[in-house]
Amino acid sequence: MPVSDSVDRDGEDEGADARDGAGTRGERPDDGLPINELFYSLQGEGTLAGVPSVFVRTSGCNLRCWFCDSYHTSWEPTHAWLGLEEILAEIESHDADHVVLTGGEPLIHEESVALLEALDDRGYHTTVETNGTIHRDAPIDLASISPKLESSTPTPERAPADADEADAERWAERHERDRIDLETLAGLVEDYEFQLKFVVTDGDDMPEILDLLAELRDVADVPIRDDDVLLMPEGATRERLAETRTRVADLAMEHGFRYTPRLHVDLWNDAPET
Ligand SMILES: C[S@@+](CC[C@H](N)C(=O)[O-])C[C@H]1O[C@@H](n2cnc3c(N)ncnc32)[C@H](O)[C@@H]1O
Ligand SMILES: Nc1nc2[nH]cc(C(=O)O)c2c(=O)[nH]1
Ligand code: SF4
Ligand SMILES: [Mg+2]
Incomplete structure (x- = not known):
């Protein structure tokens, strides 16, 4: 199946392009979001690992990591359109104080702001999982920023097996062009409580992380402590994590950064x- 580009073409109104996305179900409400899944679980990653949380996963992404563990929000997006009230009712049906807005890339959708405002009004703690390429003004309690390294780029050798070859090639270029935006990253760390959560496979990822941190520390008006930096092993399955996690834990200790599991x-x- 060809890779769908309909959720995230270039331009300002990226969220709006999800309106005619492949795999769409339901009418699009004015205040709606394309929801891939909405579920109750334990936060598996980062400084809040272990906290019971409701996860709202929007569909559509402006990047294409080869390893994306949410393939059906990026490479082959599927979703149902849910209105704001429907999303809130579903969230409130679970007994949780924490909501994690994720994707895909949740901040491509301007409607994510209204959802975050409504959650804030209701007293929820909100975490936004983001690739750090888009900034929006919203009540976000924790910006969980996962900047994408060169090792995430879907080169021909690394593109997912199901992806159409020509599409994968086009995405490799676009992913490489868009994955880091220093100004946007600086805005996010300045405006929100944050964690920087890097997906790491091995020591080859470290020079890029260290360079990026040095540049970001230069540009941003707030301190970025080593404590704010988390290394997360690459792996969507237990088998893969068994290959990467000890290596990544050792790298965290070597560099004085945090390690985060994928609980x-x-x-x-x-x-x-x-
Ligand atoms: C699916 S992404 C959605 C949010 C946003 N697009 C992003 O990348 O941060 C959620 C989290 O999963 C991480 N992730 C995705 N695939 C992964 C994999 N194969 N191994 C480890 N982490 C992964 C991302 O880096 C991000 O921290
Ligand atoms: N349990 C659990 N914790 C998570 N933390 C971040 C996730 C994500 O996909 O953004 C995630 C996820 O998919 N599941
Ligand atoms: S940025 Fe996030 S959602 Fe998008 S492809 Fe990468 S891991 Fe998947
Ligand atoms: Mg996940």
Whole structure:
């Protein structure tokens, strides 16, 4: 199946392009979001790992990591359109104080702002999982920023097997062009409580992380402590994590950064809605 570009063409109104996305179900409400899945689980990653949370996963992404563990929000997006009230009702049906807005890239959708405002009004703690290429003004309690390294680029050798070859080639170029935007990253760390969560495979990723941190520390008006930096092993399955996690834990100790597990993968492997 050809890779769908309909959720995220270039331009300002990237979220709007999801309106005619492949795999779409339901009418698009004015305040709606394309929802890939909405579920209750434990936060598996980062400084809040282990906290019971409702996850809202929007569809559509402006990048294409070859390893994306949410293939059906990026390479082959599917979703149902849900209105703001429907999303809130679903969230409120779970007994949780924490909501994690993720994707795909949730900040391509301007409607994510209204959702975050409504959650803030209701007293929820909100985490936004973002690739750090888009800034929006919204009540975000924790910006969980995962800047994408060169090792995430879907080169011909690394593109997912299901991806159309020509599309993958086009995405490799676009991914490489767009994956780091220093000004946007600086805006996010200045405006929000944040964590910088890098997906790491091995020591080859470290020079790029160190360079990026040095540049960001230069540009940003707020301190970025080593404590704000988390290394997360690449792996969407238990089998893959078994190959990467010890190496990444050793790198965290060597560089004085935090290590974050992927608790949900340990607990439930790659099952959907976990
Ligand atoms: C699916 S992404 C959605 C949010 C946003 N697009 C981003 O990349 O941060 C959620 C988190 O999963 C991470 N992730 C995706 N695939 C992964 C993999 N194969 N191994 C480890 N982490 C992965 C991302 O880096 C990000 O921190
Ligand atoms: N349990 C669990 N924790 C997570 N933390 C970040 C996730 C994400 O996909 O953004 C995620 C996820 O998919 N599941
Ligand atoms: S930026 Fe996030 S959602 Fe987009 S392809 Fe990469 S990991 Fe997947
Ligand atoms: Mg996930």
